[in-house]
Amino acid sequence: MSNWEGLDEFVAVAECGQFTAAAERLGLSSSQISRQVARLEERLQTRLFYRSTRKVSLTEAGQTFLQHCQRLQDGREEALRAIGDLAGEPKGLLRMTCAVAYGERFIVPLVNDFMALHPQLRLEIELTNRPLDLLQEGLDLAIRLGRLQDSRLVATRLAPRVMHLCAAPLYLQRYGRPHSLSELARHNCLIGSSDQWQFQQEGREQSLRVQGNWRCNSGEAVLDAALRGFGLCQLPDYYVQQHLHSGALVALLEAQQPPNTAVWALYPQQRHLSPKVRQLVEHLKSGLTQRLAASMGPS
Template sequence: MSRWDGLDEFVAVVESGSFARAAEALHVSSSHVSRQVAALEERLQARLLYRTTRRVSLTEAGQTFFARCQRLVEERDEAFLTMGDLQNAPAGLLRMTAAVAYGERFIVPLVNDFMADHPQLRVDIELTNRTLDMVHEGFDLAIRLGRLNESSLVATRLSPRAMYLCAAPSYLERYGRPHTLSELGQHNCLIGTSDVWLFQQGEREHQFRPSGNWRCNSGQAVLDATLRGFGLSQLPDYYVVDLLQKGSLVSLLEANQPPNTAVWAVYPQRRYALPKVRLLIEALKSGLALRPEYRCERAD
């Protein structure tokens, strides 16, 4: 009996959430998966999974063992891929995540273009505004916006991301234009996903907590409310650059604009060795550079 026996089945059950889905992913029977996991528990003299008719969950021992096993299985599979014919072509399953609105508008179309060139690739894209645990949840790649938190993950910058404080001319005609950061508190602010707006004040970063009578966790909805003259908003360049050039919106407090943040591709370090991850990142970087929303005058 190999020490690998049961590991693939155990990892598949945890990642898929059921014995039936694990069996489907591994192209074996559910009874085979059950036997292999049971034999693994017997060999370890430890219970790894709680089983009910509705769900499967990890025991405390199972949580510890799964964290190690998942890395072992991934690194084994990647070692074979690196040495095989797949080294030169994207193939297999690529799991990635991105924010909902940005993913729909920018990322998914570029991924679809990439897949059209590499039909042997399979993708599983989860669009969510939650920051997912990439390693624990088995993602190869995440697209993240703005500033990154410290982590063990590697990040590649895909494009700049400038933030603009703006308002519709109709709002400014009624309520006037703020000329300093201290005047922002006198204005109705349209609040999106962030409770804090960032600005540059000399050499320091200034944080402003907006308040107003309107809030929505959609950038497109914030933009619509801004165009209707409901208040001030702070939005990324790809929402507003064209509208600023047309005069539909007015850029405010330009001397206090925060330094560019960015759009990032984030991934576990070892994943970059895989062609499916490395080449997709390059395709995303090239594709975003061609988008008209990013062709603004701000320095990169």
């Protein structure tokens, strides 16, 4: 006799409150349900129900047993869905969000590649630098950069994100090269979305407020100003890597480079991801890894 025998019947009776209703739910006869529950009580040597002519109610032992049985049922269904979805075709509507510049440059092209492979998928992407609430907005997925704040979400690391302090050779010829964090105060710093730049000194993170005569909340605009020799910039690797390789920009204070942050895929907490989200996350992780490897090669 299987240890599972009678569990589904027991849960159905407990949730329906009647043997007749439980029989209708499971498509069995009332006598079959009653027999399975009685055999289960005999195996457990415990009474699970108080029975009356109209309804049944759980004993204390039955209430405890019901909680465990419901979790077992949930786990069994989860396992069956997971196996069924391994080869599941991504389809239906997928709604996601990402920061504007990073999304346009990296994420959207990879998502478009994914769409070409899965024509049954429908897609809505909102590119915004405002962090949207996935639960309130009904979003399936968000791509976030840097450090994470929302603990209600599950995060998968897609790629590293390294910040670089750098400047054009023209600027350094005119104003010299900083050799310590304290010297940044006398340099013109090109400020993006924040005037708080992050560094690492003696193994600890340090935030430093910088000043300059130029500011814009666009990474591409900051990069253009830096390449023209207007001042120092601190930007992620995906903006400056090729320019560091070519010599158009020079890395500065590399020993104080801040600890790596990351590019993250975030989605609402749930034990089982739909094929469309799971496979897209895997596609993005693979694509970003390949791009990183290519950017580290010869220019």
